[in-house]
Amino acid sequence: MEERIASLHQGALSYLYREGKGPTLILLHGAGHRAAHLLPLAEALPGREIVIPDARGRGRSAGRPAENLQARGEEVRELIDVLGLEKIVVSGHSLGGALALEIGLFKLPFVRGLILIATGARLRVHPAIIEAVRAGGPSNLPFSPYSPEFPESERLRFAALEESVPTESALSDWTVANAFDRMSAIASIDVPARVIVGSADRMTPPKYSEYLASKMPQAELSLIEGAGHMLPMERPADVAEVMERFLSDRLADPRGA
Incomplete structure (x- = not known):
């Protein structure tokens, strides 16, 4: 995939892009992660048009991440407008899934569906996770978010990506996740969702x-x-199979558009 830069109101935002057939998939990464964490999933979806933004405060995305998901969602909407996308499906992992829910609550006509991966309508973060992030990164987590079968070499590869995210930005992500609660609102999201x-x-x-x-x-x-929790990294082919089935069965355009 190609790294590109979009000029938005709050400054430059980096994203990974691949041209392909629609609807365009917007993939949103989790707390303390980067766009590159979702590359295995993108690679398991060949032929699809995909956009994976890097949240602010990491990579080449300038500035600090917003301290609430509504503001982060508004920025994703601005990115969609700047890129001129007209028919999209928003998919997110963990905190990215919560962000996808927030965007779903905007009731945007060009959002045709949601794919929510390892997330919830309310996210409560164990204090030990916050302390581990504050102490310096994923190696300090009280338990592994991966399944026991996931190879150690792959865990280390993704841990290195997480360590490239500044502690301040990762803490912001986890704080935003801890405050997220849309349990009473999600019934109003009336688009196809997997x-x-x-x-x-x-x-x-x-x-x-x-x-x-x-x-x-x-x-x-x-x-x-x-x-385990890290589905897009652990089991990208299985997740992609579910996503493709959803796109074909629930979102297929009978006109072929």
Whole structure:
């Protein structure tokens, strides 16, 4: 994928882009992550047009990240406008999934669907995670967000990416996640939605996804057996298969447009 820079109201925002068939997939990364964390998933979706923004405060995205998801969502909307995208599906992992929900609440006509990966309508962050991030990064987390089967070499590769995110930016992400609560609002999101979760997810356990699927009028749930919280990195092919099925079955345009 190609790294590009968009000039937005708050300054330069970097994103990864690949041309392909629509609808355009906007992939939103999780707390303390970067766009590159979602490259395995993008690679498992060949032929799709994909945009993966780097949140502010990391990579080449200038400035500090906003301290609430509504403001972060407004910036994603501005990016969509600047890029001239007309038919999109917003997908997010963890905090990125919460951001996708926030964008869903904007009721934008060009948002045709949501794909929510390992997330919830409310996110509560264990204090030990906040302290671990403050202490210097993912190696200090009290437990691994990955399933036991995920290779150590791959964990280290993604940990290196996380360590490239400034502590201040990662702390902002986790603080925003801890404050997120849209449990009473999500029933108003009436677009097709696919909710995906791993059966071994300890950070956003399956009950979070079950709640989403039960409250959103057009949502359906997919459980990936044995997977942990880091679904896009652990099981990108399985996640991509669910996404492709959703795009084909729920969002196919009978006119071929």
